[in-house]
Amino acid sequence: MKINISSDHAGYKLKKSIINFLTKSHEVNDLGPNSEDSVDYPDFAHKLVTNLLDNDVSMGILICGSANGISMAANKHSNIRAAVCWNKEIAVLAKQHNDANVVSLPARFISENEAFEIIEAFIGTDFEGGRHLRRVNKINCV
Numbered sequence: 001m002k003i004n005i006s007s008d009h010a011g012y013k014l015k016k017s018i019i020n021f022l023t024k025s026h027e028v029n030d031l032g033p034n035s036e037d038s039v040d041y042p043d044f045a046h047k048l049v050t051n052l053l054d055n056d057v058s059m060g061i062l063i064c065g066s067a068n069g070i071s072m073a074a075n076k077h078s079n080i081r082a083a084v085c086w087n088k089e090i091a092v093l094a095k096q097h098n099d100a101n102v103v104s105l106p107a108r109f110i111s112e113n114e115a116f117e118i119i120e121a122f123i124g125t126d127f128e129g130g131r132h133l134r135r136v137n138k139i140n141c142v
Contacts, residue, residue: 003039004060006031008041008047008070011063014115020063021116026123027037045073047078052101058134060102061119067106074102078140086110086123095125099136 003026007015012033022028031047033039040063052060060082063129064070067084083094083103086109094100103122105115127136 001059002027002029002055004020004048004052004057004059005063006044006060007063007107008065009036009038010032010105011070011105012036013063014105014107014112015063017112018063018109018115018119022119024093041070044081045070049074049077049102052079053079058101059123062102063105063107064104065106065108067104071102071104074104077114081136081139085118085122086105087114088117090119091122092125095122096128097117097132097135099127099132 003022005015005028019028019030032044033052045062052136062070071084071101074080078097080101080102081098082104083098083100084104085091085094086106091103093098
C-alpha cells in the first residue's frame, strides 16, 4: 500500500517513528518536514493531500500537536476525509462509517505504540458502505 505521511514540527518525532514502523510492509512517502524547526502545518497538510489526489495514493497520515489544525487544513480539499484519531476504536469507525482516507494523529496526546495501533486499525478496516455511503456522499460542498 502507498501511504503519504506529513507533520508539523510538533509531530516530527512521531512521524519518524511511524515511518520506521510502516516501511517494513508499505511504501511510505515522507512529505516533510525534515526537522523539528517550526513550520506552518497547513503547508504540509496541503502538500500531502495534493500528492495523495494527484498520484493515486491509498491513504495519508498527518501529525501535529493536537491533530486538529492539520485536519482542518486537509479537509478543505474535496474528496478528502481526514479524521482525528486518538485510539484504535475511533480509527475503525472513521474508516467503517466515514470512509476516511487520511488519519490525523495528536502527537502531544498519544504514545508511539498507540499511534502504531491506530494506524494498523485504520489500514486494516474497510468502509462499510450501505447507509454510510449516502452520508459520505453529502460531505463535499459544491
